Amino acid sequence: MVGSPAMLRGVSASQPDVDPRRYRDVLGRFVTGVTVITSAVETPQGIQPWGTTVNAFTSVSLEPPLVLICVGRARSIHPVIDRAQRFAVNILAEESQGLSDCFAGAPSPLPRSAFCGASYALSASGLPILDAAVAHLECTVEKTLDAGDHTIYLARVIGLGLSEVHPLPLLYYRGRYLRIERAATAELLGKPDSRYPEG
Ligand SMILES: Cc1cc2nc3c(=O)[nH]c(=O)nc-3n(C[C@H](O)[C@H](O)[C@H](O)COP(=O)(O)O)c2cc1C
Numbered sequence: 063m064v065g066s067p068a069m070l071r072g073v074s075a076s077q078p079d080v081d082p083r084r085y086r087d088v089l090g091r092f093v094t095g096v097t098v099i100t101s102a103v104e105t106p107q108g109i110q111p112w113g114t115t116v117n118a119f120t121s122v123s124l125e126p127p128l129v130l131i132c133v134g135r136a137r138s139i140h141p142v143i144d145r146a147q148r149f150a151v152n153i154l155a156e157e158s159q160g161l162s163d164c165f166a167g168a169p170s171p172l173p174r175s176a177f178c179g180a181s182y183a184l185s186a187s188g189l190p191i192l193d194a195a196v197a198h199l200e201c202t203v204e205k206t207l208d209a210g211d212h213t214i215y216l217a218r219v220i221g222l223g224l225s226e227v228h229p230l231p232l233l234y235y236r237g238r239y240l241r242i243e244r245a246a247t248a249e250l251l252g253k254p255d256s257r258y259p260e261g
Pocket of ligand 1: 096114115116117118119132133134135136137138139162163165166167234
């Protein structure tokens with residue numbers, strides 16, 4: 063049902079100005095995983111891997127398999143993706159907070175210029191896959207959309223993998239890292255959906 067103007071006023075929907083601080087605070091209530099988007103540039107010295115921490119990642123379509131990421135235009139990975147037209151999404155394991163900080167350019171003992179000292183392997187499509195990922199997707203860019211100060215990269219999944227050694231992902235909430243508690247989980251009571259079978 064569409065809300066009346068009075069109802070909309072109640073949720074501040076009609077306010078023309080969104081306070082940036084409050085906007086961040088509200089977005090911070092949405093818990094996400096943490097990914098490092100990696101790509102590679104060819105240099106005279108060989109293939110140079112590069113990565114940036116991103117939580118604006120979502121699945122879009124199953125058939126065909128499409129995902130999207132939102133990358134700030136000022137980010138160092140932006141021209142790298144534009145050139146390569148491909149990237150990998152590395153979903154970080156919970157013990158990878160240090161890598162997340164380093165790939166976000168935060169003060170870190172790890173050397174960002176040396177790919178944060180991260181162990182990785184190049185996939186068949188030439189993308190750096192981090193050993194510290196619980197899972198990864200290899201993607202080729204299908205469309206780009208200018209969106210404010212960010213670019214939305216809509217990309218087709220051309221490869222994927224699950225880690226045998228890292229079962230649990232790192233979480234991000236209100237500007238802090240979190241871990242999944244190893245408590246018994248409540249049963250899922252949502253409407254059954256054949257796209258998400260048990261397990
Ligand atoms: C947990 C976390 C999530 C982030 N998510 C995004 C994102 O979705 N998109 C983005 O453009 N930057 C994101 N950032 C910021 C960039 O990782 C960081 O500012 C960037 O790496 C610094 O710019 P540089 O790569 O040019 O050094 C995130 C940072 C953190 C710590």
